Amino acid sequence: MTFWDFVADRWNRLVGEALLHVSAVVQCTVLAAAIGVGIGIAVHRSPLGSAVATALTSAILTIPSFALLGLLIPVLGLGAPPTVVALVLYGLLPIVRNTIVGLNGVDTSVRDAARGIGMSRAGVLTRVELRLAWPAILAGVRISTQMLMGIAAIAAYARGPGLGVEIFAGLTRAGSANATNQAIAGTLGIVILALLLDGIFALVGRYTVSRGIRGE
Amino acid sequence: MASEIELIDVTKRYPGTGQPAVDSVSMTIPAGEIVVFVGPSGCGKTTTMRMINRLIEPTSGRITIDGEDTLSLDPDRLRRGIGYAIQQAGLFPHLTVGQNVGMVPGLLGWDKTRSSDRVDEMLDLVGLDPGDFRDRYPRQLSGGQQQRVGVARALAADPPVLLMDEPFGAVDPITRGNLQDELMRLQAELRKTIVFVTHDFGEAVKLGDRIAVLGPQSRILQYDTPEQILANPADDTVAGFIGAGASLKQLTLLRVREVELSKAVTASVTDDPADIRAKLTEAGRGFALLLDDRGRPVSWVHARTPGRPTPVGDSVTLQSTLQDALEAILTEGGAAVVTGSRGEYVGLVEIDTVMSTVRRLREEAGA
Numbered sequence A: 001m002t003f004w005d006f007v008a009d010r011w012n013r014l015v016g017e018a019l020l021h022v023s024a025v026v027q028c029t030v031l032a033a034a035i036g037v038g039i040g041i042a043v044h045r046s047p048l049g050s051a052v053a054t055a056l057t058s059a060i061l062t063i064p065s066f067a068l069l070g071l072l073i074p075v076l077g078l079g080a081p082p083t084v085v086a087l088v089l090y091g092l093l094p095i096v097r098n099t100i101v102g103l104n105g106v107d108t109s110v111r112d113a114a115r116g117i118g119m120s121r122a123g124v125l126t127r128v129e130l131r132l133a134w135p136a137i138l139a140g141v142r143i144s145t146q147m148l149m150g151i152a153a154i155a156a157y158a159r160g161p162g163l164g165v166e167i168f169a170g171l172t173r174a175g176s177a178n179a180t181n182q183a184i185a186g187t188l189g190i191v192i193l194a195l196l197l198d199g200i201f202a203l204v205g206r207y208t209v210s211r212g213i214r215g216e
Numbered sequence B: 001m002a003s004e005i006e007l008i009d010v011t012k013r014y015p016g017t018g019q020p021a022v023d024s025v026s027m028t029i030p031a032g033e034i035v036v037f038v039g040p041s042g043c044g045k046t047t048t049m050r051m052i053n054r055l056i057e058p059t060s061g062r063i064t065i066d067g068e069d070t071l072s073l074d075p076d077r078l079r080r081g082i083g084y085a086i087q088q089a090g091l092f093p094h095l096t097v098g099q100n101v102g103m104v105p106g107l108l109g110w111d112k113t114r115s116s117d118r119v120d121e122m123l124d125l126v127g128l129d130p131g132d133f134r135d136r137y138p139r140q141l142s143g144g145q146q147q148r149v150g151v152a153r154a155l156a157a158d159p160p161v162l163l164m165d166e167p168f169g170a171v172d173p174i175t176r177g178n179l180q181d182e183l184m185r186l187q188a189e190l191r192k193t194i195v196f197v198t199h200d201f202g203e204a205v206k207l208g209d210r211i212a213v214l215g216p217q218s219r220i221l222q223y224d225t226p227e228q229i230l231a232n233p234a235d236d237t238v239a240g241f242i243g244a245g246a247s248l249k250q251l252t253l254l255r256v257r258e259v260e261l262s263k264a265v266t267a268s269v270t271d272d273p274a275d276i277r278a279k280l281t282e283a284g285r286g287f288a289l290l291l292d293d294r295g296r297p298v299s300w301v302h303a304r305t306p307g308r309p310t311p312v313g314d315s316v317t318l319q320s321t322l323q324d325a326l327e328a329i330l331t332e333g334g335a336a337v338v339t340g341s342r343g344e345y346v347g348l349v350e351i352d353t354v355m356s357t358v359r360r361l362r363e364e365a366g367a
């Protein structure tokens, strides 16, 4: 069987896994973004807080994903829960770091003017600071998404959903019929999905970043 | 509409610093006047000003606006009622010019049409064509245009009080001169209470109805009209700061013909207002001097209202003393018109020329 015959043969199943893969990554990214931006907002004014938050979230990234899943499974069982927790944890660093960088990059004169004309603290944050930090935050979320696309494949180890299932099956059956095809189909699928998502991010950027701060 | 501001024994001590940044300052800022805080860098001008709208909370003392204690008000609400313009303009880069100017009306809950009418009116007032500028972003403006938008934003909700912290500090001298002219024209119309911070004494003399010369910790060294401060500096520190000292008296010994005159943009009284406007735009200046058919100065016109001239008041001749020129500048604002023997226009004496002459005389005296 050629590779394309294999793909045609298993098309429905591959599409289903691809959808699960994307949906897991997107949901985990949204969660990571909500938590990460929250952490960024909370710590960005304090250099110490920023350093601690960045160090902690980078420390998470240095834990091999197998190890993290392996540690989570005894606590959370198999399936979705350990996958979600692991992906959210891995996704935090770029978002936290970029939120801090973005918020600290807001010109003091702009912040001063916002306070000076009578905006409340919450108003300054939501109507000025977050808007100006948005390109940086979005870039962080974009990097997290790309990272999570790959890491999500490993979730198959915890019986999580997604294209990782194909890759794992292919690798464990190495040598038997279609094993390579199966691993390649899973990998290629992830790469294509990652590119698609990246394109969507570019579009989101176009429509949500003010023309006044877009570099063009 | 204007309000009197009173500072009573106001002190600010920043945490972790030994000496207070502002030490027990008391002063009354009369309604409808421009009061300029001038003094060396770090003397506490900004701190003093920012305590008025409570961007900085005083450590002790009281500040009242029209008799009302500012500490009894909600700070955000207080600030919405006080215009605020700063160096670098501080415009919101992600919002258009129109959205920037409409921000305070928006915060005050004005409806959309009233707000947008007001935005256009304000842009017009500061000399920016609303059709052209309303939908631009700050990065698409020159430094001078950004400062104008900053002033328009500060004025948008028609606050009785305006705080301006070196609002023209970051633009080139010609643009700064134009913006100063513009502010004086606005103030003649609006009569706000304006607190203006600068460390340029020439700017203080040009704009201020009163000048507060501040020393370290915002100690008031002298608080008086520009004429009085120039003629009778309270002490050597003030004299030193205004660059005058004993040499101010020498202004009576110098003649206008001995200093370099500057050139106004001139036009004939019979010229078409549209042509005058085009000429001013091309020269990048705010005002033109209109001459009659024999070259004698008649009136000033502003670029935005070329059809409505204001007559030239005091003018000086080449034989006048620089002291006379200074007085003419102080009554006329900005510059004194110089005429020749047949009353014809020959040039201008600007405040900067007088100030630099004073400085030169002083250096010569010291040498």
Ligand SMILES: Nc1ncnc2c1ncn2[C@@H]1O[C@H](COP(=O)(O)OP(=O)(O)OP(=O)(O)O)[C@@H](O)[C@H]1O
Pocket: B014, B015, B017, B021, B040, B041, B042, B043, B044, B045, B046, B047, B048, B199
């Ligand atoms: N947030 C702060 N914390 C501690 N000290 C401060 C703070 N802000 C200002 N200062 C100090 O208070 C003093 C007065 O500062 P301020 O900004 O009022 O001066 P200024 O007269 O406006 O100076 P400039 O002309 O340079 O703007 C300075 O010595 C400054 O170092």
Ligand SMILES: [Mg+2]
Pocket: B045, B046, B047, B165
């Ligand atoms: Mg200052």
